[in-house]
Structures are given as C-alpha cells and as structure tokens.
Amino acid sequence: AQTxxxxxxxxxxxxxxxxxxxxxxxxxxxxYYLFWYKQPPSRQMILVIRQEAYKQxxxxxxxxxxxxQKAAKSFSLKIxxxxxxxxxxxxxxxxxxxxxxxxxxxxxxxxxQVFP
Amino acid sequence: xxxxxxxxRHKVTETGTPVTLRxxxxxxxxxxxxxxxxxxxxxRLIHYSYGVKDTDKGEVSDGYSVSRxxxxxxxxxxxxxxxxxxxxxxxxxxxxxxxAGANVLTFGxxxxxxxx
Numbered sequence: 355a356q357t358x359x360x361x362x363x364x365x366x367x368x369x370x371x372x373x374x375x376x377x378x379x380x381x382x383x384x385x386y387y388l389f390w391y392k393q394p395p396s397r398q399m400i401l402v403i404r405q406e407a408y409k410q411x412x413x414x415x416x417x418x419x420x421x422x423q424k425a426a427k428s429f430s431l432k433i434x435x436x437x438x439x440x441x442x443x444x445x446x447x448x449x450x451x452x453x454x455x456x457x458x459x460x461x462x463x464x465x466x467q468v469f470p
Numbered sequence: 471x472x473x474x475x476x477x478x479r480h481k482v483t484e485t486g487t488p489v490t491l492r493x494x495x496x497x498x499x500x501x502x503x504x505x506x507x508x509x510x511x512x513x514r515l516i517h518y519s520y521g522v523k524d525t526d527k528g529e530v531s532d533g534y535s536v537s538r539x540x541x542x543x544x545x546x547x548x549x550x551x552x553x554x555x556x557x558x559x560x561x562x563x564x565x566x567x568x569x570a571g572a573n574v575l576t577f578g579x580x581x582x583x584x585x586x
Binding site for chain 1: 501503505510511512513514515518520528558560562564566573574575576577579580
C-alpha cells in the first residue's frame with residue numbers, strides 16, 4: 355500500500371523564523387508527484403508547492419521550499435520568514451503516475467501555529 | 471473560487487436519512503473527486519469520476535454512492551446516514567490533460583455534515 359506519513363501533528367514557530375514540516379511516503383513506483391497543501395481556518399485547501407519525482411531540483415515558491423530526498427522517500431516543507439497568515443493545517447500528498455486520474459493520497463496533516 | 475462550488479455548505483441530519491451533497495464546476499475539468507476530512511486521518515478519497523457516468527471507488531467508499539450525469543455535476547449520496555459519516559466533505563477537480571495543470575487538484579470550500 356502506498357502511504358504518506360506526517361509525524362508532527364502540531365508545530366509552532368515565531369513570526370519571521372523558519373520552520374520545517376516533515377513528510378515521508380512509501381511507494382515502489384519510480385515516478386510520481388508530491389504536493390504540499392495548506393488549509394487555513396477558512397477550511398479552503400490551497401496548493402502550496404508541487405514536486406515531480408524525476409526532477410532532482412527542489413521546488414521553491416517564494417518563502418516555501420522543499421527538501422526532496424528520493425532515496426529516503428522524504429519530502430519536507432521549509433517555510434522561511436514565517437508570517438501570521440501561515441497559520442494553518444498543512445497536508446503532504448502523493449500521486450503516483452500509475453494512477454488513473456490525478457487522485458491524491460494525503461498524510462494526516464501538521465497543524466502549524468505562527469506566534470507574533 | 472476556481473469555478474467549483476459545493477452545496478449545501480452545512481447540513482445537520484438524523485441517522486437513517488438520505489443525504490445528497492452536490493459538487494458543481496464551471497471549469498469543464500474531466501476528473502472529479504469526493505474526499506472526507508476527519509481529525510487524525512487527513513483527507514481520504516471516497517469516490518472519483520473520470521468522465522460522465524464513469525466513476526470508481528476510493529479507499530472509504532462503503533455507505534456512499536455517486537453519480538455524474540453531466541460534466542459539471544458530481545453528486546455524493548449517503549443512502550442512510552450514520553453518525554460515523556459526520557465529517558467535512560470536499561469535492562475536487564482536475565483537468566485530466568497532459569499540460570501544466572495536470573495532477574493539480576482544485577478543491578471546493580467543503581461541506582460540513584453532522585449526523586445526529
């Protein structure tokens with residue numbers, strides 16, 4: 355079975371600091387996509403960043419970057435210069451290209467609190 | 471938001487009653503999905519559709535049925551609601567093409583269902 359594990363149920367960080375959220379996954383496939391989604395208190399699911407497994411370069415989006423370690427099956431999210439608006443639930447998700455459609459397997463989430 | 475709406479947004483019902491949640495999209499996306507979100511479980515796939523009248527089960531499909539008679543509408547039905555189906559339900563869509571939008575899910579705002 356293909357699974358996604360987020361081992362940190364909750365984390366906190368002070369405004370302007372850097373925080374890293376962990377994600378590991380289990381798969382026998384060689385090609386796949388990895389995602390981080392953010393869910394603020396509004397409950398809306400928002401795509402943060404996306405990584406294709408065959409690309410060795412780590413994806414970045416402004417203050418958000420990933421550390422993708424394919425051999426270790428690890429996909430952590432680093433948030434730099436944390437802002438109060440980063441307070442949210444963060445979900446790691448996985449999509450093997452062997453799947454029909456684009457359906458995702460999600461981790462259980464990490465709740466991030468940014469303090470002033 | 472992104473041409474996807476869910477209705478109703480909130481519903482309280484009693485055990486044993488039928489419930490239908492509607493997902494409507496204006497993006498003409500091929501694929502549609504229903505997920506449920508529960509604390510400690512993240513998002514889990516209930517059913518998905520890869521075209522009109524083409525649907526398949528996800529990992530937690532027991533007690534749920536779906537229908538898609540038009541590209542824009544994907545209905546989730548609980549034939550006889552139970553308290554274990556109290557959850558937040560998310561609809562998502564994806565283009566199903568090989569272009570830049572492939573493999574990115576766009577989510578609706580969610581529907582909170584309480585079964586008493």
